[in-house]
Amino acid sequence: MKTILYLVQKEFLQIFRDKMMLPVIFAIPVFQLLILSYTATFEIKKIDLGIADLDQSATSSDLISRFSASPFYIMKEIKGNYQELEEQMQSGELEQIIYIPQGFEKKLFTKNNTAVQVVTDAINGSAASLMSAYSMRIISDYNKQFLVKELFMPMDYKNINTEVAYWYNPDLNYKTFMVPGILVLLVTVIGLFLSAMNIVKEKEIGTIEQLNVTPIKKYQFIIGKLLPFWIIAMFDLLLGLLLARFVFMVPMIGSISLVIGVAAIYLVLVLGMGLFISSISNNQQQSMFISWFFVMIFILLSGLFTAVENMPQWARALNVVNPIAYFIKFMRLVLLKGSSFADVSHLIASISIYALFMISLATWRYRKVS
């Protein structure tokens, strides 16, 4: 026990001797949590719209007024020709162009159908399909109204009223969703990278030999090495939770002690993984690349930014070995929805088994004689 304490003390001294370390471990994550949580929204509003009105009639301007009244659109340009607008889309100033052909009004009053073209910049495919749906709805509503008001046709007959309820987040506040996820990410990165680079650093500099000839036992060495990082990462997590609660007003319906308890296990998993990477690499550069490779994949597949449901089956299957995915899911369920121990027991079980597996693998792989 005493040996471990000495080792821990040595590690802490070593970590904080480096003046850059303190801001990197504490200030940057907090800063990132504060800033980046505001970035994540897929909401489509303020679509830059251009209209080519070749008809210039009362009806066409009536239709145009529907678009300018819609909260989704910013009317950038109403022109009498299409060419210029297309150039503006090419240079990225417009996202959508509505083309109203000549003779639009005349055809409508003679009950001939007429086409209105909707051109959407579709580089961002999902945004494009939403934008296109918005404009279709406006046009089809206008179509109906025109028939009822101008051509005196009967109103719709049967109707189903849809009423929507947004549970757990009635204001659709994106931050409450992002904050727990980004927090998980930051804690994981801190824990994984610190532990992945630590032992390999001793290898690279040669000090590992000195440690190897001391009478320290393997388990003492590993605990002594990992405990400081565990404490640092835990501290970061608590700091993040406080920020989440008091700055971002994340509801935190569920049990906080459950969150902290599972986080403690999760960090063992992360540190074990870091230790394992450390033991299979020859130098810090290698261990960093390997960690970076896995972190990148884990992050992007975890459902932090894009919903897991939308991924193909094989990508979802990969998430079986993705610790970030488990923990983000757990955090969101417990913090945002107040899920109980029983609801998330399968996640806790996965995290615990994974942690046990990883730490044993790392311990087994680490040999005192390098």
Added chain:
Amino acid sequence: MRIFIIKEFLQIFRDTRSMIILFGIPIVQVLLFGFALKNELKNVPIAILDQSKDVYTQELSHKILSSGYFVLEEMLQSEKDIEVIFKKGEVKEVIVFESDFGNKLIQTQQADLQIITDASDPNTANIVYSYTQSIVRDYIEELNISSQKPVLIIPQTQMQYNRELKSVFMFVPGVIAIILMLVSTMMTSISITREKELGTMEVLLVSPVKPWQIIIGKVIPYVILSFINAVIILLISYFVFEMPFSGSLTLLLSVSLLFIVLSLSLGLFISTVSDTQQIAMLLSMFALLLPTILLSGYIFPIKNMPLILQYLSDLMPAKWFIIVIKNIIIKGNGFALVWKEILVLVAMTVFFIVLSVKKFKIRLS
């Protein structure tokens, strides 16, 4: 000088594991993310609480479930089940038909349908709701088929630049930027701080090789390696993801080279402020990875962010590179439409090089 570059090359190539990582990682990641990251809604698990169980509710349920967007996870029996199923976390939406749905629809022409979404994920909740609503709308039209009115205004939609709405068009330019940036920036910053940490930097400095030669010698191998990487990624996006590549290839390659040099100069700068590889790595990771993913317009559109963040995003080199890449590859635009963004990239490169040279000199004196 040339000998020095050769020495660096040898040092990098000798380490086969690093080589595998260096070329393997980008390829695996581009493939993985090109195929896996999607924003299209597909097979979202939902639950239905049908308190009426009549022809109408069954028809509408069938319509919703056969749309391809949703799969039925469970038929609920009572309102209490809604809370329970949400807490388990799989189901994203519960559709509630009121009791007597069909009868009301026949007698009063009106019926109520409740859509409850799990808005702890607001993005998905919103999309799920709007998809469901449009299916319900279609169904209403079908019900009113007898009194169907003519559709006079026919909207013709045209999806410019990306007819099939593939999400790779959105993700691939971002993946290219992130991989180039992280690989180049991390590699340089780490390899230079490594010399510092191991003490070999001093040895180099007292040798007759001039400091700027050392830096150039360190950087050139990485420029070449990153450029090969960039070409591989571009080839993958052309052959595997069928990106159009309608613009000038020379322009595309020169801009990629410019971006690589920018990333390397950023790495150089990081190496001048950090003393250990660990710090260099954490700085490149933290200062670059998350901000580059989130603030570059790679996943989240910048124009929806708060104004301050929009300004902040202007500082992200990747943002400008992604704009240029999309313009060249997808829209086929030439230099005339992207010179401003290129100018920003050039300015950033110069800024970081000047800054690091200054820092480097101070360290020497």
